[in-house]
Amino acid sequence: xxxxxxxxxxxxxxxxxxxxxxxxxxxxxxxxxxxxxxxxxxxxxxxxxxxxxxxxxxxxxxxxxxxxxxxxxxxxxxxxxxxxxxxxxxxxxxxxxxxxxxxxxxxxxxxxxxxxxxxxxxxxxxxxxxxxxxxxxxxxxxxxxxxxxxxxxxxxxxxxxx
Numbered sequence: 581x582x583x584x585x586x587x588x589x590x591x592x593x594x595x596x597x598x599x600x601x602x603x604x605x606x607x608x609x610x611x612x613x614x615x616x617x618x619x620x621x622x623x624x625x626x627x628x629x630x631x632x633x634x635x636x637x638x639x640x641x642x643x644x645x646x647x648x649x650x651x652x653x654x655x656x657x658x659x660x661x662x663x664x665x666x667x668x669x670x671x672x673x674x675x676x677x678x679x680x681x682x683x684x685x686x687x688x689x690x691x692x693x694x695x696x697x698x699x700x701x702x703x704x705x706x707x708x709x710x711x712x713x714x715x716x717x718x719x720x721x722x723x724x725x726x727x728x729x730x731x732x733x734x735x736x737x738x739x740x741x742x
Contacts (some may be wrong), residue, residue, distance in 0.1 A: 584612070584619065587634060592664040596708040602633035607662045610648055619644055661714040666706045672697040695720055722735060 582590070588598060595613055599606050604626045611617040619627065620642050631638040665673075672694040679690040695716070702712035 581644065584644050587636070587644065589663055591634065593634075594661070594664050594708065594711065596711070597664055598630070598633060600705075602629040604629045604633075617645060618646060655676075661711045665711075666697075666701050668697045669694075669701055669707070669715065673715075676719060691720065 581685070588594070595603070595609055598604070599609055608617070608622060608626055612622070613618060619630075622630075622642075624638075627638050627642055631641045634641065650654050676687075676694045679687045684690070687719045698707070698712050698720075701707045702709060707715075
């Protein structure tokens with residue numbers, strides 16, 4: 581039997597898209613994804629909403645297992661955050677990766693396109709804040725704790741120069 585995460589991946593759904601499609605309470609979905617509750621403990625109404633959104637029988641859904649990480653945390657490499665991305669982000673990621681590979685002179689423009697695609701998709705609800713933060717960290721900022729200032733992103737030393 582497939583796990584809940586495998587079913588979502590197969591259907592190209594993120595947690596946010598399942599929330600929108602099902603109308604199930606976000607708090608309940610968050611508890612399911614984090615392992616704080618199982619599908620079997622959900623109310624019949626919530627299971628019905630999820631069942632309809634996933635186009636699967638209610639009794640099968642209730643028995644579906646949710647993958648738990650040993651630490652109870654999200655996976656170390658949360659690939660589920662890159663499932664079902666809007667085409668604009670997928671294109672921007674591909675273009676940016678190709679630009680890095682070829683060491684193009686307009687890499688800063690490709691970086692800006694990716695940053696803009698992530699932000700636009702976050703604000704129009706196509707991706708969650710968690711997805712946006714993950715994508716920014718993975719592709720744009722690496723392990724830095726916070727977003728750099730605009731002039732740092734472009735490599736300009738504008739501060740103190742007037």
